[in-house]
Amino acid sequence: MHIPSLIEKKRDGAELSDSEIREVIAGFTSGEIPDYQMSALAMAIFFRDMTAEETASLTRAMLESGDVMSYPDGHPRIVDKHSTGGIGDKVSLILAPLLACDDLWVPMISGRGLGITGGTLDKLEAIPGFNVNISEADALKQLEKIGVVMMGQTGEICPADKKLYALRDVSGTVPSQPLIVASIMSKKFAESLDALVLDVKFGSGAFMKTREEAQSLADAMQAVGESMNVDVKAVLNPMNEPLGRAVGNALEVQESIEILQGRGPSDLRTLILDLSECVSHADRSQLETWLDDGTAWKKFVAMVECQGGDVSCLTHYSDVHVAPVIREVKALEAGTISKMDAETIGRASLQLGAGRAKSEDAVDFAVGFSDLKKVGESVECGDVLAKIHARDEASAERAEAQFLNGVEIS
Numbered sequence: 001m002h003i004p005s006l007i008e009k010k011r012d013g014a015e016l017s018d019s020e021i022r023e024v025i026a027g028f029t030s031g032e033i034p035d036y037q038m039s040a041l042a043m044a045i046f047f048r049d050m051t052a053e054e055t056a057s058l059t060r061a062m063l064e065s066g067d068v069m070s071y072p073d074g075h076p077r078i079v080d081k082h083s084t085g086g087i088g089d090k091v092s093l094i095l096a097p098l099l100a101c102d103d104l105w106v107p108m109i110s111g112r113g114l115g116i117t118g119g120t121l122d123k124l125e126a127i128p129g130f131n132v133n134i135s136e137a138d139a140l141k142q143l144e145k146i147g148v149v150m151m152g153q154t155g156e157i158c159p160a161d162k163k164l165y166a167l168r169d170v171s172g173t174v175p176s177q178p179l180i181v182a183s184i185m186s187k188k189f190a191e192s193l194d195a196l197v198l199d200v201k202f203g204s205g206a207f208m209k210t211r212e213e214a215q216s217l218a219d220a221m222q223a224v225g226e227s228m229n230v231d232v233k234a235v236l237n238p239m240n241e242p243l244g245r246a247v248g249n250a251l252e253v254q255e256s257i258e259i260l261q262g263r264g265p266s267d268l269r270t271l272i273l274d275l276s277e278c279v280s281h282a283d284r285s286q287l288e289t290w291l292d293d294g295t296a297w298k299k300f301v302a303m304v305e306c307q308g309g310d311v312s313c314l315t316h317y318s319d320v321h322v323a324p325v326i327r328e329v330k331a332l333e334a335g336t337i338s339k340m341d342a343e344t345i346g347r348a349s350l351q352l353g354a355g356r357a358k359s360e361d362a363v364d365f366a367v368g369f370s371d372l373k374k375v376g377e378s379v380e381c382g383d384v385l386a387k388i389h390a391r392d393e394a395s396a397e398r399a400e401a402q403f404l405n406g407v408e409i410s
Contacts, residue, residue, distance in 0.1 A: 001027070003037050010044040018057040025061040029160045035167055042164070042173040050178035052223060058178060059224050062186035065160035069107060069136055069192050076105045076147070079279040080191055082184050083199040084217065085117035085207055087346040088242035088372075090252040091199065092120045092150070094259050094291075095272050097299035100147035101290045102280045107143060107191045108150045109157065111165055113355040113363065116205070116346035118249065121152050123256075126249040126321060126365040130309035146302045157190045169356065175207040177217055185224045195231040197278040198222075199271070203240035205342025211236060233278040237271060241340040241375050244268040248354045248368015248389060250321035257317055260300050262292040267374070321366040323389035327396045331379045335409040340375050344406025348399045352390055367391060369403070379409065 001023050010016060016024075024041065027033040050058065071078065079099060083089050096106045110132075112119035121132045132152040134142075142149040153162045161183050168174050168183075188196055198221055201207075202214035218234035225232030244265040246255040258264035259272065269291070276287050290296045305311050313320050349355065353364035371387045373379060385407060390396035 003027075003033055003041075007037065007040050007044055010041060010048055013048045015051055016054055016057075018053075021054065021057045022061045022064075025058070025065060025160045028163060029065045038164065039167055039171040039173075042168060042171060042176065042179060045178060046173045046176040049176075052220070055178040055181050055220060056224055056227055058182040059185045059189070062158055062160040062164070062182055063189050066158050066190065067136065067156040068190045069139070069157070071105070071140065071143075071192065076103055077194045077281075078105050078107065078192060079195045079197075080106060080108055080188055080193055081197045081199060081275055081279070082188055084180065084184070084201050084214075086201045086237075086239040086243055087116065087118075087205040087342040087349070088244050088247045088252060089118070089199075089201075089239075090123060090244065090246075090256045091268070091272055091275065093123060093253065093256040093300075094268075094296070095276055096148050096150055097260070097303055098272065098276055098287060098290055098296040099280055100299050100303075101295050102282045102287075104147065104280065105143045106148040107139060108148070109153055109187055109191060110150060111152070111187075113169075116343065116350050116355065117207075118247070118252065118349075118355065120150065122363050122365075123249045123252055124150055126253050127304060127317075128310040128313055128320065130304060131307045134307065142303075142306050146299065146306060148299065148303050149307070150303065151307075153187065158186050161186050177213075177220060180207065180217065181220045181224060185221055185228075189228055189230065193230050195279045196225065196233070197275050198232065198234040199275055200234050200236050201239040202236060203238045203342060204344075205242065205346050206239040235274060235278065239342050242342050242345055242369075242372055243271065245372045245374070246368065246370045247345055247349045247372070248352070248366075248370075249363060250317075250365045251368045251370045251389065254318050257297075257314060259291065260297040261294070265374075323366040323391065325388075325390040325393055325396045327388045327390065327400060329385045329388060329400050329403055331381055331383045331385050331409060333409055334380045335378070337373050337375050337377050337379060337385075337407070338410040339406065339408035340373060341406030345369060345372075345403060348402040348406075351402065352388070352395055352399050364391060367395075
């Protein structure tokens with residue numbers, strides 16, 4: 001197969017065959033096709049899109065590039081959730097242990113930060129000792145023990161997605177719908193799921209900017225789910241302001257702990273319950289009880305312990321990662337918050353070091369934003385709009401200027 005010709009074919013808007021897609025994914029996975037050619041093809045797909053048939057072929061090719069998880073006979077219902085990305089979206093850290101309280105198995109395979117969106121694995125690794133790199137065999141043992149595991153992709157599960165996921169992040173092709181669908185669904189289908197709930201975001205801080213784009217993405221993912229006999233439900237959610245009141249890895253872990261202990265921001269709690277209802281046996285009141293009475297918290301602690309995390313630090317987690325500079329951003333006028341732009345805050349957090357500019361970059365767990373005001377809240381002149389957590393004064397100053405560009409008070 002002549003790869004430049006295939007790139008040209010997609011560049012010119014032609015449809016790739018199932019065999020061509022399978023061959024290129026196999027070649028990319030094996031290393032025969034270099035990153036620069038795959039980047040060029042990804043960019044061609046970004047501009048020219050893919051048909052439903054091409055997207056399904058890409059999903060299957062990526063799924064079949066590695067192993068799929070298997071479970072013993074008589075296992076509980078296997079469920080999971082996926083978010084298409086957002087700012088301050090730490091839902092997985094709470095939802096996974098909550099669902100495990102319902103005698104479900106939750107084998108959550110997650111990713112790292114992508115674009116301005118934070119990654120679940122990066123947040124988990126902000127817990128000292130937490131190991132996301134575990135084998136399928138160990139994952140199964142943990143499911144049998146506590147019903148939940150949160151892990152990265154092993155070398156055996158969807159290796160094509162793992163390579164392409166990292167490439168998309170640094171090649172400007174993150175928002176491509178077929179690449180998003182194939183990435184999400186191949187990884188999730190490798191978990192051999194019975195049911196999946198999709199948290200499909202739209203707005204300034206999401207990859208899909210409009211509700212129509214989000215609905216199109218949801219429909220595409222549900223169509224692939226139907227073809228694979230998996231019960232896929234989708235919930236559309238706005239992402240024009242950050243979710244909760246914290247953005248940044250350790251800051252979001254702290255907020256997750258608060259929700260798991262029956263506290264925390266109401267918008268975050270509501271979304272978790274909305275999504276959980278879609279795949280759980282339990283009703284909403286029971287799910288709320290598990291958040292409030294410590295049941296979900298105990299499940300989270302058990303997961304941290306099983307995966308090598310330092311459980312003792314969870315009781316004083318806010319002291320674990322402390323940024324050298326913490327700056328208050330104050331309102332310059334009184335009024336009502338009419339805008340708290342998620343994309344602007346996400347980009348400011350990225351510049352602080354909470355995300356990656358290159359795939360090999362390390363993230364700074366301590367930096368980000370906390371105590372964010374929400375749209376609709378009233379403020380007086382001098383009230384704190386947010387706290388910036390930065391590595392130094394210069395980056396804090398830049399973040400403040402950037403942050404204020406995304407805030408409006410009316």
